[in-house]
Amino acid sequence: MSRVGWIRLAVIVIAVGALEFACQFGFINRKVVIPPSEMAVALGKLLASGQANGEIARTFGIIVLAIAIAVVLGFAIGVVIHALPRLRQALDPFFATYYAVPIFIFYPVMVAIFGLSVIPIVLIGVATAIVAMIMATLNGLDRIPRVLSKVARVHRMGAVATALRLKLPAAAPYLFTGVKLAVSYGFIAVIASEFILAPAGLGRVISDAYSDFNNPRMYALMLLLIIVATFVNMVLHAFDQRWAERRGIGRP
Amino acid sequence: MTTAPADAAIHASLKGVTRIYPGAGGNKPVHALGPVDLDLRRGEFFGVVGPSGCGKSTLLEVLAGLQQPTAGTVNFEGKPVMGEVPDGIGVVFQEDASFPWLTVWDNAAFGLRRAGIDEAETRRRVDDVLAFMGLKDFARAYPAQLSGGMRQRVCIARTLVLQPRLILLDEPFGALDAQTRLLMGDEVLRLWRRTGATVLLITHALDEAAMLSDRIGAMSARPGRFMDIVETHWPRERDSTIVGEVAFGEITGRLWENLRGESLKSLGYAGMAAAE
Numbered sequence: 189m190s191r192v193g194w195i196r197l198a199v200i201v202i203a204v205g206a207l208e209f210a211c212q213f214g215f216i217n218r219k220v221v222i223p224p225s226e227m228a229v230a231l232g233k234l235l236a237s238g239q240a241n242g243e244i245a246r247t248f249g250i251i252v253l254a255i256a257i258a259v260v261l262g263f264a265i266g267v268v269i270h271a272l273p274r275l276r277q278a279l280d281p282f283f284a285t286y287y288a289v290p291i292f293i294f295y296p297v298m299v300a301i302f303g304l305s306v307i308p309i310v311l312i313g314v315a316t317a318i319v320a321m322i323m324a325t326l327n328g329l330d331r332i333p334r335v336l337s338k339v340a341r342v343h344r345m346g347a348v349a350t351a352l353r354l355k356l357p358a359a360a361p362y363l364f365t366g367v368k369l370a371v372s373y374g375f376i377a378v379i380a381s382e383f384i385l386a387p388a389g390l391g392r393v394i395s396d397a398y399s400d401f402n403n404p405r406m407y408a409l410m411l412l413l414i415i416v417a418t419f420v421n422m423v424l425h426a427f428d429q430r431w432a433e434r435r436g437i438g439r440p
Numbered sequence: 441m442t443t444a445p446a447d448a449a450i451h452a453s454l455k456g457v458t459r460i461y462p463g464a465g466g467n468k469p470v471h472a473l474g475p476v477d478l479d480l481r482r483g484e485f486f487g488v489v490g491p492s493g494c495g496k497s498t499l500l501e502v503l504a505g506l507q508q509p510t511a512g513t514v515n516f517e518g519k520p521v522m523g524e525v526p527d528g529i530g531v532v533f534q535e536d537a538s539f540p541w542l543t544v545w546d547n548a549a550f551g552l553r554r555a556g557i558d559e560a561e562t563r564r565r566v567d568d569v570l571a572f573m574g575l576k577d578f579a580r581a582y583p584a585q586l587s588g589g590m591r592q593r594v595c596i597a598r599t600l601v602l603q604p605r606l607i608l609l610d611e612p613f614g615a616l617d618a619q620t621r622l623l624m625g626d627e628v629l630r631l632w633r634r635t636g637a638t639v640l641l642i643t644h645a646l647d648e649a650a651m652l653s654d655r656i657g658a659m660s661a662r663p664g665r666f667m668d669i670v671e672t673h674w675p676r677e678r679d680s681t682i683v684g685e686v687a688f689g690e691i692t693g694r695l696w697e698n699l700r701g702e703s704l705k706s707l708g709y710a711g712m713a714a715a716e
């Protein structure tokens with residue numbers, strides 16, 4: 189492992205260790221926070237018992253669905269808007285201010301319309317993630333060098349081959365930035381929606397455990413979410429790094 | 441063959457070619473090129489020099505079939521060039537057109553794979569062209585890890601590997617320093633001799649044109665026209681050491697004589713003089 193890697197690991201170990209210490213020796217009330225070791229044990233037991241499997245499947249299913257819709261639809265919408273410069277100009281201010289508005293405030297409205305089901309949660313997830321994907325698509329398409337179209341014609345490539353073989357790979361790292369953001373935003377939006385108001389799901393279970401003072405269950409599931417989110421983002425980050433190295437993107 | 445024997449020596453030609461870019465979004469149309477007449481002889485090295493913005497790249501793209509001429513006709517190997525790049529023409533563009541997502545090796549193999557050439561033949565030809573272009577040690581590198589000059593070589597390799605009979609080079613070394621450019625010139629001469637192809641090289645460097653070319657077309661300020669075509673009479677076996685010869689000085693002198701006024705025009709001095 190690199191030096192930086194060791195330092196990173198040390199930071200994590202020290203932080204977790206300090207929390208463990210503080211909880212074990214009463215600096216932090218156990219009724220408020222349980223020690224990380226107990227969180228891990230609780231999570232292990234919960235997973236082994238299979239009690240939470242349904243909730244886990246439901247929540248991650250919704251997250252994957254929302255992200256997939258946001259990425260595919262966001263890309264398609266981005267392509268269309270990119271082809272229509274006037275429309276793009278008209279929409280620009282909306283995109284620029286989109287994330288300044290807490291989209292969340294529309295969640296209750298959606299629940300009122302679609303009922304307390306999966307639909308409003310997916311919609312909030314998509315709505316939160318999709319604009320990042322649209323903007324990344326526009327950026328990616330802007331960055332395709334114009335000379336590539338000429339190269340394509342020298343090789344007598346058709347429109348489809350040009351798009352798939354040259355334009356898509358040229359734009360890929362920028363599109364990937366959109367995917368990364370969509371994953372983070374989708375994740376947050378779905379969990380938060382469940383937390384506020386949902387018939388089931390991890391967010392709801394955590395919220396219920398909180399009301400019931402069921403600390404082991406609450407912290408176990410929080411730990412699970414943290415682990416999954418961190419893992420997914422690490423994988424995406426590793427891809428990003430590889431691209432950055434190969435293509436010199438982000439290098440001064 | 442229906443082509444007359446006299447035409448066999450003419451590899452590609454432009455007749456009365458002009459190119460006017462239609463004004464987009466309320467802009468005035470731009471008369472970029474012509475009328476231009478040009479016969480490229482089979483196997484010759486033809487240099488094109490001209491002030492910046494005079495229509496050199498436009499000339500190249502019209503010749504390659506990448507742009508339709510507004511008027512006039514383009515011929516390649518006895519057939520009219522119409523809306524498509526004919527087989528046998530290779531183009532290296534002024535901008536960096538290397539594919540950053542592919543290794544140097546895969547960049548060079550791109551055209552062969554598209555043409556469905558089998559893997560063994562592809563490997564042989566790519567290895568060969570990379571060795572020839574001095575890129576062998578960088579076969580596994582990505583373009584972003586190379587200098588600008590090396591990236592341009594990758595583009596040349598990607599073009600050469602398809603064994604074009606007419607190679608069009610648009611200021612491939614424009615971004616390089618003068619010394620490196622002279623050395624790259626030697627390389628271009630080598631590839632010209634080895635491939636036996638006809639080469640059209642656009643450059644803004646008079647010394648580069650004078651050293652490399654059999655003939656040099658000097659273009660006027662926009663709309664670009666050939667004001668003078670200079671024959672150099674260099675032997676086929678030549679390299680950058682000819683810059684020391686008397687004839688070299690005479691050629692660059694004659695080119696500069698032609699271009700001085702035009703370059704001033706393209707800088708806007710003519711307008712200032714007229715206003716006085």
Ligand SMILES: Nc1ncnc2c1ncn2[C@@H]1O[C@H](COP(=O)(O)OP(=O)(O)OP(=O)(O)O)[C@@H](O)[C@H]1O
Nearest residue numbers: 461470472491492493494495496497498499534662
């Ligand atoms: N697509 C286009 N639409 C309108 N005008 C264009 C277009 N492409 C080029 N021009 C104009 O046509 C003229 C000739 O352009 P061209 O690129 O052929 O010149 P050049 O001699 O290659 O210039 P440089 O020395 O900068 O490479 C320039 O004034 C340029 O601004």
Ligand SMILES: [Mg+2]
Nearest residue numbers: 496497498534
């Ligand atoms: Mg040019």
